[in-house]
Amino acid sequence: MVRVEFLGPIQKDALELEITDLSQLAAILQADESLHEWLTNSAVALNDTLISSLEGSLKDGDKISLLPPVCGG
Amino acid sequence: MLYLYDGALNVPKILADWYTQEAQSNYGAYIPFIGTVRSEDGIDGLSFDIYEPILNSWFATWQKKAHEKGAIIKMAHSRGDVLLHESSYIAAVFSPKRRVALEFIDAFVEDFKASAPIWKYDLKDGNRRYALERSTAIKGSGLLAQ
Numbered sequence: 001m002v003r004v005e006f007l008g009p010i011q012k013d014a015l016e017l018e019i020t021d022l023s024q025l026a027a028i029l030q031a032d033e034s035l036h037e038w039l040t041n042s043a044v045a046l047n048d049t050l051i052s053s054l055e056g057s058l059k060d061g062d063k064i065s066l067l068p069p070v071c072g073g
Numbered sequence: 074m075l076y077l078y079d080g081a082l083n084v085p086k087i088l089a090d091w092y093t094q095e096a097q098s099n100y101g102a103y104i105p106f107i108g109t110v111r112s113e114d115g116i117d118g119l120s121f122d123i124y125e126p127i128l129n130s131w132f133a134t135w136q137k138k139a140h141e142k143g144a145i146i147k148m149a150h151s152r153g154d155v156l157l158h159e160s161s162y163i164a165a166v167f168s169p170k171r172r173v174a175l176e177f178i179d180a181f182v183e184d185f186k187a188s189a190p191i192w193k194y195d196l197k198d199g200n201r202r203y204a205l206e207r208s209t210a211i212k213g214s215g216l217l218a219q
Contacts, residue, residue, distance in 0.1 A: 071193040
């Protein structure tokens with residue numbers, strides 16, 4: 001099971017998904033209309049490290065986080 | 074050194090604490106930047122969410138860069154609500170010489186604005202509204218929209 005967390009202002013509960021790669025995750029999230037804008041402007045972290053590619057596989061216990069635009073200070 | 078607080082920062086205490094901590098460290102320069110909530114657009118204040126795991130690793134990367142220049146960084150930030158004329162952010166660089174500290178604080182704060190996983194909301198009329206138009210998408214955003 002892979003956990004997907006939506007951080008900051010994305011008002012959505014975490015998901016637990018049976019997926020094995022990020023392309024599957026992209027397809028699932030793209031089917032959710034409420035996420036369309038967030039998918040275009042959010043960064044993605046795998047186990048709390050930002051990633052720059054959808055390549056590679058996911059394993060049981062992995063955590064994906066979506067990080068929308070930031071503004072600290 | 075990264076310090077997170079609930080609510081507004083006690084700026085005089087934090088600045089004095091940091092000064093005391095490094096008073097005998099032989100740094101020639103202590104350059105703080107303090108961010109204060111201004112009155113604009115009728116807001117009552119700002120509010121912040123923080124994602125600590127990635128903030129910690131982002132900060133550690135900058136601390137390593139500072140060490141390579143013989144400097145250190147300290148940063149304090151608020152969680153939750155901070156009202157007008159209170160402060161939510163302090164960053165400071167200590168270095169042997171002023172030029173390194175002046176250049177480093179500029180680069181650090183710019184990257185903080187663009188990359189640190191902190192989300193800002195306007196407090197207005199009892200509502201907490203995400204400040205999307207003042208926010209910056211982290212480099213590499215949009216991966217899952219492809």
